[in-house]
Amino acid sequence: MTDRPTAPAGFVPGADRSRPPSPGDLALPVAGRRLLTGADGGLPRIEDLPADVDWVPVGTLDGTPAWAAEVVDADALPGRWRGWRGLAAELPEPLATLAGRALAVVTWRRTHRWCGACRTELVDVPGETARRCPGCDLTVFVPLSVAVLVAITRPGRDGGPDELLLVRHAYGPTELWALVAGFVEAGESLEAAAHREVGEEVGLTIDRPAYVDSQPWAMSGPGTLLAGFTATVTGPDAEPVVDPRELTEARWFPVDALPAELPPAYSISRWLIDAVAV
Structure with missing residues (x-):
């Protein structure tokens, strides 16, 4: 497999507010879906940015605290603003995971300022990435959307190499050959979601899917977690029938003759493709 991190070594999510940010702590300013990097392409430090920024703890990296903040006047800060796609492609692990965490937490705080039950302004829960209503005690956590x-x-065929089903989506990076994917519904297991998505998108049935790995994926929205599976189709002669609302094309490829237009090496989609192509 290519460029696959074995674990987010050194990065630990957290919400420790027991002390204020120190000058040498990591800083992750967020403006919309963009994050600020320093002139060298790395993450800036607290000392590199104005003192009046409202920093929120997002965890530690190799023991160094990391802080995120929503920025309104992005042009006033020194450095380079970069979209998440470029950051995820270029930043090494675990910096990419940390950047995704900062994007998720900042976006959640912006969209969860008020209680959805009684409309009171929420307050932070000490030591947790959560907000609580002082009026009705409703507690809100960062939502997690899981996709398979x-x-x-x-x-x-005829003793040749195994074949892998690849699809082209009707949205997103439409030029890439990718995998069947979709979000898990409430009350549904990961395996049930895999069976359902395969049936809906390409009209096939599969044997029991085998779990391989997972990856946080801020590119699909803050708080998204991808769970990857491999599976064998039931009925080796079955051909895909695409759902045109989701896909534009689906095709079987020999694992030793895959197309060049594959997902990037940092994505779990590519990890899975590489796993079956070995």
Whole structure:
């Protein structure tokens, strides 16, 4: 497999407000879906930015606290503002994971300022990434949306190599050949979601999916977690029938002759493709 991190080594999510930010702590300013990097492409430090920024703890990296903040006047800060796609592609782990966490927390705080039950302004829960209503005691956590991806294979024809089903989506990076994917519904297991998405998107049935790995994925929205599976199609001669609302094309490829237009190496989609292509 290519460029696959074994774990977010050194990064630990957290919400410790027991002390204020120190000058040498990591700083992650967020403006919309963009994050600020320093002139060298790395993350700036608290000392590099104005003193009046309202910093929120997001965890530690190799023991160094990291803080995020929403910025209104982005042009006033020194450095380079970069979109999440570029950051995820270029930042090494665990910096990319930390950047995604900062984007998720800042976006959640902006969209969860008021209680949805009694409309009282929420306050932070000490030591947790949560907000609580002082009026009715409703507690709100960062929402987590889980999606599944499935690398579907079938035996090769006439003793040839196995084949992998790849699809082109009707939205997003439409030029890429990717995997069947979709979000898990409330009350649904990961495996059930994999079966359902495969049936809905390409009209196929699969054997029990085997879990491979997971990846936080801020590119699909703050608080998104991807869970990757492999599975074998039931009925080796079955051909995909695409749902045109989701896909533009679906095709079987020999694992030793995959197209060049594949997902980037930092994505779990590519990890799964590489896993079955070995």
